[in-house]
Amino acid sequence: MYSQINKNISRYVSFDQQELEIFNSLLEFKSVPKKTMLLQGGEMCNFEAFVVKGCVRKYYIDANGFEVILQFAIENAWVSDISFSIYEDKPSRVFIETLEDCEFFMFSPESKEKLFSKAPQFERAFRILMQRSLAVTQDRLFHTISKTATDKYTEFLLQYPALPQRVAQHYIASYLGISAEFLSKIRNKIAKY
Incomplete structure (x- = not known):
């Protein structure tokens, strides 16, 4: 246990x-x-x-x-x-x-x-x-300030590969500091590659 x-x-x-x-x-x-x-x-x-x-x-x-x-x-x-x-x-x-x-x-x-x-x-x-x-908190702060939204999402996927299947997209957008609509555009762009 x-x-x-x-x-x-x-x-x-x-x-x-x-x-x-x-x-x-x-x-x-x-x-x-x-x-x-x-x-x-x-x-x-x-x-x-x-x-x-x-x-x-x-x-x-x-x-x-x-x-x-x-x-x-x-x-x-x-x-x-x-x-x-x-x-x-x-x-x-x-x-x-x-x-x-x-x-x-x-x-x-x-x-x-x-x-x-x-x-x-x-x-x-x-x-x-x-x-x-x-x-980890300091690293997250650094990434929030210095990275593009696409880079933040890509790094999020590396850190939490299964999380997008477990939580709503608007929660991930909130974590990344972007709108759910913008996250949707990033996901679509990544999916085309």
Whole structure:
């Protein structure tokens, strides 16, 4: 049951069986149906979730009332509002919604602190995960600013090859920062090559 998350968390740090058992004992397994809001803007985020199965979107609503997708979290990804709600102890500015029926392993900030005190190696593992997340976010920002829409879509397909079959086109357009109509033109242009 825990092999998927244990493999994910062990990518950068080696753990013994006892440490993994402590980690697993603090996790809560949840099955969540499609179109469920895990977090609403204005709420406090009190979880970090590992996606075992399914697809989630994290987004905010801009000044014009448009949804702007910040992240798609699919199998083996983590999703939360750790940067603002958990660490800053302020209400979240993001929404987290399931786009498919999902299965998660979740834990609270309190469970995470228990984990760090009982198995200190996990603090290093989560620090590395946080650093990698920051690098991905910075890379996404760079691409958003410097790449053409076609380049952004091509790189999106390399990163998420199966996602266009799993989520609506307007969600992908929102993630890329373009209109759904413009994305349709890009897709048609790519299909002709």
